[in-house]
Amino acid sequence: MTQNANAPVVTLTEAAKHFGAVRALDGVDLSVAPGDCVGLVGHNGAGKSTLVNLINGSFAPSSGQVAFPGGAAGVRSVFQELSLCPNLTVAENLRISHPGLKGPGWRRPARAEICAALDAVFPGHGIAADAEVDTLSIAERQMVEIAIGFAPRGGQARLVILDEPTSALDAGIADQLLAHVKRFCAQGGAVIFISHMLGEIFEVATRIVVLKDGRIVAERPAAGFTRQGLVDAMGHVATEEAAREAESRPPPGAVVIAAEGIEARRGEIVGLSGLAGHGQAAALARLYLSQSSDWRAGRAPRAVFVAGDRPRDGVLPLWSILRNITASILPRDARRGMVDRDRERTVAEEWKRRIGIRTDDLSNPILSLSGGNQQKVLFARALASDAPVVVMDDPMRGVDVGTKQDVYAMIRAEAAAGRTFLWYSTETEEVCQCDRVFVFRNHAISAELAGDQITEERILQASFEMQEAS
Amino acid sequence: MTLLQRLSRPWIWAWLAAALAFAATLGLTSGRGAGELAYAALSFGAFAAIVGMGQMLVITLGPGNVDLSIPATMTLAATLALKVMSTDPGTALLGLGVALAVGLGTGLANFALIFLLRLPPIIATLAASLIYQSLAIWSNRGLRIKPPPGLADFATGRFLGLPNVAWVGLALALIVWVVLERSVWGRWLLAAGQNLRAARLAGMPVEAVRAAAYVTVAVFAALAGYLLASFSGGAALNMGQEYLLMSIAVVVIGGTSIAGGNSNVPGVWGAALFMFLVVSMLNSYGAGAGVRNVLTGTIIIAIVIAASTRRPGA
Structure with a gap:
């Protein structure tokens, strides 16, 4: 897929995003390479969502740069706010982000692809590709959304941003996801994993980035943090x-x-x-x-x-x-x-x-x-x-x-x-x-x-x- | 107040249109019959204004709020009132009481359907109107009962040169205006129509406000039905028919916001006069029924556009 397998998937240089006087993101340097699993933590309003939106292209940076050395294809986001269309089936929802599926009979390959993706991430999921999304539970919808994020979709997922993916999942399903994230990264994929469950961050992340007030205040290999140290790095005292x-x-x-x-x-x-x-x-x-x-x-x-x-x-x-x-x-x-x-x-x-x-x-x-x-x-x-x-x-x-x-x-x-x-x-x-x-x-x-x-x-x-x- | 500010008042357009239609009609007769035309407009406009003011209160509650049972309520109230009075002298107040009680009942029934069954008001009032209409048919059985002579004289009579029904309509307009502009309940209604959730969170009793609006429109419709039957010599099963569209048209032409939260009492009266005058204008120019309908519709659209585009900030 990429010319150079070790080139970063995305590189942010002094990237900043201002909304009026509010500095949601205030100059961030971050580079995510194939095989990286970056754990992103921070309090509400620290700038996590803004960072995600800069990477997936929803926002343009106010200053600085967001560069994709190998092209922006294969960069996917999975949001905590479920973004599936509830009146469509699981397979039809895949089609929305997969323009390659077209012509008569496009539903058959769509069903096959989403089933394969679900099987890969959540073995034994029990979700039918023809089920309408509004008949699924919140957890099942989140699983579908994650599977769509990892699905090939006519190319290959290179960087998947998971924004609080496990908040709706129970522990067993969450473990399947964490295992898949580890497999995906071992095969050269990159993941940005946002979670408030610090245990999960420590389990999957190779590197942890702490955001506070729109800036990166700590960035170290996961082994370099203790749980308490991470909490301390996120907060500040003003009492x-x-x-x-x-x-x-x-x-x-x-x-x-x-x-x-x-x-x-x-x-x-x-x-x-x-x-x-x-x-x-x-x-x-x-x-x-x-x-x-x-x-x-x-x-x-x-x-x-x-x-x-x-x-x-x-x-x-x-x-x-x-x-x-x-x-x-x-x-x-x-x-x-x-x-x-x-x-x-x-x-x-x-x-x-x-x-x-x-x-x-x-x-x-x-x-x-x-x-x-x-x-x-x-x-x-x-x-x-x-x-x-x-x-x-x-x-x-x-x-x-x-x-x-x-x-x-x-x-x-x-x-x-x-x-x-x-x-x-x-x-x-x-x-x-x-x-x-x-x-x-x-x-x-x-x-x-x-x-x-x-x-x-x-x-x-x-x-x-x-x-x-x- | 400058001319521009005057023009920015949405109700001015209904009155301008009414005046133009009046002048155009008189232009044909070189001014003869002006008094008669004005008198007729005030008589017939009064019924439209009364139901229109009720509809205005409901429409002010915001999108989706409308009472489509007005014609059925008018018919049922008139039918039952005339039946109770059975042309006996001295029963006018009894008949009025029956009519108003019918309005109270249908209003409460409408709101019960909307509130308890969570039906959209359009569906609830339309479905309920079938029941009210059937009740009217069932109780009427094809009889045409004349109103008591005293009541008929009142409904067709005049006081200080104006029709009595117009006095009733003007008195109601004054009351509605005072309630909307000066009373706590009026504030609650206007707030609920702008943002129901915000009104509720500001501590306003929004369900009580909604209930009162739906009961008021039905009581106004019942009163209009009672007066109309007395005016025209008896109740007929189709007597309310034209007031379904009429009640909504006068509200919209009068400059009340369909988006809710904004009422306009003077506009309703102006629009009610206009609706009568435009038909008599087209009649006097010899337009056929088809042409008349097309022109009426076109003129209504033009006025609504004129009124809404001049509204500041809308």
């Missing part, structure tokens, strides 16, 4: 400041909310942590919905919600800033069902000042604001109410550093005044501001940390599967 602030607040009071295995006291800031997509956001939404009603809205709601996914969960796009701020306090300030518009404006003006929403006129449309300022509006909407519990679903996305500090201070002040905060964040630094932290793994709480226990290392330990891949 001292938060610990000092916490001391100035009164001790928490009685339990005000207990649901979904989460318990929170009056005046307490409770964090939800763990890796993204492990059930924190869903648990928070269920918890909030259980505290409010589809049918009634009282003058004094028990809880309010601050959305992080603004377009989906928060912003009312046709409305002015003013109406967006007061959306949750309408019943409280109403007189006989009618909105008190003077009072509404007074409240909104006060919160514009307190939280610093940058606008000349609150009657401007909400969409005239930047993302960070829209987020401030959503904070104002929640804090303007008298609800004793404030539920926050990763509310700092797209918020600049200065605003973050303002909002942290406001949250601490409100907590000191007796409000309870439930705060899901993907940023460990924010979680370290909390009094108590529940760490989620696989849609269940894997650890409860309090006080001095809240350190980045402890959270990471609880987030990652630490046991050996058996």
